[in-house]
Amino acid sequence: MxxxxxxxxxxxxxxxxxxxxxxxxxxxxxxxxxxxxxxxxxxxxxxxxxxxxxxxxxxxxxxxxxxxxxxxxxxxxxxxxxxxxxxxxxxxxxxxxxxxxxxxxxxxxxxxxxxxxxxxxxxxxxxxxxxxxxxxxxxxxxxxxxxxxxxxxxxxxxxxxxxxxxxxxxxxxxxxxxxxxxxxxxxxxxxxxxxxxxxxxxxxxxxxxxxxxxxxxxxxxxxxxxxxxxxxxxxxxxxxxxxxxxxxxxxxxxxxxxxxxxxVDTAVWDPATDPHLPEPFSADDLDGKTATKRAVCADLGLDANRPLLTFVGRLTPEKGATVLADGLVRILDETEAAVAVLGSGYAEHEGALRAVADGAPDGRFSLTLAFDEALAHRLYSAGDVFLMPSKQEPCGLGQLYAMRYGAVPVVHAVGGLRDTVVPWDGEAGTGVRFEAFTGQAFADAVREVLALDAGALARLRQNGMWADHSWxxxxxxxxxxxxxxxxxxx
Structure with a gap:
C-alpha cells in the first residue's frame, strides 16, 4: 500500500x-x-x-x-x-x-x-x-x-x-x-x-x-x-x-x-554521532557537551564559566523577534549568563540585536547574523538553555533538537511548544514555558531555569534527553x- x-x-x-x-x-x-x-x-x-x-x-x-x-x-x-x-x-x-x-x-x-x-x-x-x-x-x-x-x-x-x-x-x-x-x-x-x-x-x-x-x-x-x-x-x-x-x-x-x-530525524540530530561537534556525548556521558561548550565559547569570545543561553532561528515576528532583544537586555542586566544568537531576518530585528551587542559587557554576548548549519548544531550542543520565544509555532523543531542535545528549552506556550515542552515541577518536566508574550515574561522564565540548583538542572536536562521525539x-x-x-x- x-x-x-x-x-x-x-x-x-x-x-x-x-x-x-x-x-x-x-x-x-x-x-x-x-x-x-x-x-x-x-x-x-x-x-x-x-x-x-x-x-x-x-x-x-x-x-x-x-x-x-x-x-x-x-x-x-x-x-x-x-x-x-x-x-x-x-x-x-x-x-x-x-x-x-x-x-x-x-x-x-x-x-x-x-x-x-x-x-x-x-x-x-x-x-x-x-x-x-x-x-x-x-x-x-x-x-x-x-x-x-x-x-x-x-x-x-x-x-x-x-x-x-x-x-x-x-x-x-x-x-x-x-x-x-x-x-x-x-x-x-x-x-x-x-x-x-x-x-x-x-x-x-x-x-x-x-x-x-x-x-x-x-x-x-x-x-x-x-x-x-x-x-x-x-x-x-x-x-x-x-x-x-x-x-x-x-x-x-x-x-x-x-x-x-x-x-526529529535522529540520523541527523544525534549528539553521539553528530560530525559537527568536537566530541560526541550522550545523556549518560556529558563530557563531550562540556568540551563543545568550551570550544564554542572560545570561538565566539564568550566566557565558558557562565551559563550559556543560545538562540537559533529566523529573526521574524512569528519567531518571537519582537520580544527577543528586550528580553535579552533584561537577561544580561539581571543574570550572570552569556548569550549566543544565530539567525537572520528582518532588518529592524537584526538592528535591535546589534544594539544589544553594542551594549553588552565583554564575554557576555555573541551575535551571528547568518544561517550556519554547523554552528547551529554546535549551539544546540553547547547551550545550557535554549531560547525559543516564538509568537506562533505550528510545531517547532528547535526545542526538540535542544532537548536531545541537553539544552533546557525556555519557550512561549503556543502551538507545538506547548505540546512538546513539559513544565518542570521539581521532579518531572523537560523545560520551562511562559504564557504572556512579553520580554519581561521571557526573561522571568530564563531566571527560573538559572535559579535551579545543579541537581535539579541535571535532572531536567536528562529528562529532555531521554524523551522520545523520534519520527x-x-x-x-x-x-x-x-x-x-x-x-x-x-
Missing part, C-alpha cells in the same frame, strides 16, 4: 523550511514501520540543475503533457532512490517541466531572488502534472492507495480528483492534507481556475475573499486534515490570527481535523490515521 507524499519541498534536496524536514523524514519512518511510502516533488532546475547533483542517478518513468491557459506544457517524471536508506526503500519522484520549474530556486529565482513570473500558477500546473501522471499506466499507485498532500502547493488536488472527469480512475483514492503553516494560502484569481476547464463542485470551498484559496480548498475537500501539533490545530480553529482569516474553514473541518507532532512515534500516529480511512497501514 504505497502512500504518496506530494510536496513542494523535501530535505535535503530542496529545503526552505520545516516542510522539507518533515517530507524528508516521515516517509522513511513510515516505510521502516511497514507502510510503503514515496515522495513526489518538482524537479527544480531539471536534470542539469543543482538539485540533480543532490539526488544522484535518476531514471525517466513517465512523459506527459498538460494544457493550461491555451498552452501545452510537456513534462517528464524521473525516479531516484536518494531518499531511501536505513533499511527503508522510499522512491523519490521528480516532476520536470522547464517553463515553471526550470530554475534552481524553490519559491524565488535562484539567479536574482526575485518572484517567478508565473509564481501564482506554478503549483497549480505542478498538481495538474502529478494527476496526469498518476492516472497513467506508469502510476506508482495500485488499488487502495493514499495521497498525503502537504501545504497549499497541493491543496487543489482533492477538488481536481472530485471534479475533473479525467481523474475518474483516481476518484476513490483517499487524501490526507497536512497544514505545516497557515501563513501562506496559495491564492490566485478565479480566471486561473477557469483556465483549468473544470467546474468546481462547490465554488465556496475554493473561494476566500473573492479569490481561489488553495489552502482552504485542501482543508475543506480532503478526507482528513492534519496539522503538526494538537495545540496548533486548536489555534487555527479558534481565531483568525493564526490561520490568517481561515479559522471558519478549520472549524468546519470538525472531526476531520487533528494534530500530530513532528519528530517512529509520529509515523505510528499517521499510520493509524490512514487505517481510519479504510487503507491498511501495516
Amino acid at each position: 504505497p502512500v504518496l507524499h506530494v510536496s513542494a519541498e523535501c530535505a535535503p534536496f530542496a529545503k526552505v523550511g520545516g516542510l522539507a524536514d518533515v517530507v524528508g523524514a516521515l516517509p522513511r519512518a513510515l516505510a521502516q514501520s511497514g507502510v510503503p511510502s514515496a515522495v513526489a516533488m518538482p524537479f527544480y532546475g531539471g536534470p542539469e540543475g543543482r538539485m540533480a547533483g543532490r539526488v544522484g542517478a535518476t531514471e525517466s518513468v513517465h512523459t506527459g503533457q498538460v494544457f493550461f491557459e491555451g498552452e501545452g506544457f510537456p513534462f517528464e517524471v524521473f525516479r531516484s532512490g536518494a531518499l531511501s536508506g536505513d533499511g527503508a526503500e522510499v522512491p523519490l519522484y521528480l516532476v520536470h517541466e522547464p517553463e515553471h520549474f526550470g530554475d534552481d530556486g524553490v519559491y524565488f529565482r535562484a539567479s536574482d531572488n526575485a518572484w517567478f513570473a508565473r509564481g501564482e500558477v506554478r503549483y497549480l500546473v505542478f498538481q495538474l502534472m502529478v494527476l496526469d501522471w498518476l492516472r497513467s499506466e506508469n502510476t506508482p499507485l495500485d488499488g487502495a492507495d493514499l495521497l498525503h498532500l502537504h501545504d497549499h502547493h497541493t491543496g487543489l488536488i482533492p477538488t481536481l480528483l472530485e471534479a475533473d472527469s479525467a481523474n475518474s480512475v483516481l476518484r476513490d483514492v483517499p487524501t490526507v492534507f497536512t497544514v505545516h503553516s497557515a501563513d501562506h494560502h496559495g491564492e490566485m484569481g478565479w480566471s486561473r481556475w477557469d483556465a483549468v476547464g473544470v467546474e468546481a463542485p462547490n465554488w465556496e470551498s475554493l473561494d476566500h475573499l473573492g479569490r481561489v484559496n488553495s489552502l482552504k480548498a485542501g482543508v475543506e475537500r480532503a478526507d482528513r486534515v492534519t496539522t503538526v501539533s494538537p495545540t496548533y490545530a486548536r489555534e487555527l480553529a479558534a481565531g483568525p490570527e493564526p490561520s490568517h482569516g481561515l479559522d471558519y474553514a478549520f472549524r468546519l473541518a470538525g472531526d476531520r481535523l487533528s494534530g500530530i507532532v513532528n519528530g 517512529a512515534s509520529s509515523a505510528t500516529a499517521y499510520a493509524s490515521l490512514y487505517e481510519g480511512l479504510g487503507v491498511l497501514g501495516t
Whole structure:
C-alpha cells in the first residue's frame, strides 16, 4: 500500500523550511514501520540543475503533457532512490517541466531572488502534472492507495480528483492534507481556475475573499486534515490570527481535523554521532557537551564559566523577534549568563540585536547574523538553555533538537511548544514555558531555569534527553490515521 507524499519541498534536496524536514523524514519512518511510502516533488532546475547533483542517478518513468491557459506544457517524471536508506526503500519522484520549474530556486529565482513570473500558477500546473501522471499506466499507485498532500502547493488536488472527469480512475483514492503553516494560502484569481476547464463542485470551498484559496480548498475537500501539533490545530480553529482569516474553514473541518507532532530525524540530530561537534556525548556521558561548550565559547569570545543561553532561528515576528532583544537586555542586566544568537531576518530585528551587542559587557554576548548549519548544531550542543520565544509555532523543531542535545528549552506556550515542552515541577518536566508574550515574561522564565540548583538542572536536562521525539512515534500516529480511512497501514 504505497502512500504518496506530494510536496513542494523535501530535505535535503530542496529545503526552505520545516516542510522539507518533515517530507524528508516521515516517509522513511513510515516505510521502516511497514507502510510503503514515496515522495513526489518538482524537479527544480531539471536534470542539469543543482538539485540533480543532490539526488544522484535518476531514471525517466513517465512523459506527459498538460494544457493550461491555451498552452501545452510537456513534462517528464524521473525516479531516484536518494531518499531511501536505513533499511527503508522510499522512491523519490521528480516532476520536470522547464517553463515553471526550470530554475534552481524553490519559491524565488535562484539567479536574482526575485518572484517567478508565473509564481501564482506554478503549483497549480505542478498538481495538474502529478494527476496526469498518476492516472497513467506508469502510476506508482495500485488499488487502495493514499495521497498525503502537504501545504497549499497541493491543496487543489482533492477538488481536481472530485471534479475533473479525467481523474475518474483516481476518484476513490483517499487524501490526507497536512497544514505545516497557515501563513501562506496559495491564492490566485478565479480566471486561473477557469483556465483549468473544470467546474468546481462547490465554488465556496475554493473561494476566500473573492479569490481561489488553495489552502482552504485542501482543508475543506480532503478526507482528513492534519496539522503538526494538537495545540496548533486548536489555534487555527479558534481565531483568525493564526490561520490568517481561515479559522471558519478549520472549524468546519470538525472531526476531520487533528494534530500530530513532528519528530526529529535522529540520523541527523544525534549528539553521539553528530560530525559537527568536537566530541560526541550522550545523556549518560556529558563530557563531550562540556568540551563543545568550551570550544564554542572560545570561538565566539564568550566566557565558558557562565551559563550559556543560545538562540537559533529566523529573526521574524512569528519567531518571537519582537520580544527577543528586550528580553535579552533584561537577561544580561539581571543574570550572570552569556548569550549566543544565530539567525537572520528582518532588518529592524537584526538592528535591535546589534544594539544589544553594542551594549553588552565583554564575554557576555555573541551575535551571528547568518544561517550556519554547523554552528547551529554546535549551539544546540553547547547551550545550557535554549531560547525559543516564538509568537506562533505550528510545531517547532528547535526545542526538540535542544532537548536531545541537553539544552533546557525556555519557550512561549503556543502551538507545538506547548505540546512538546513539559513544565518542570521539581521532579518531572523537560523545560520551562511562559504564557504572556512579553520580554519581561521571557526573561522571568530564563531566571527560573538559572535559579535551579545543579541537581535539579541535571535532572531536567536528562529528562529532555531521554524523551522520545523520534519520527517512529509520529509515523505510528499517521499510520493509524490512514487505517481510519479504510487503507491498511501495516
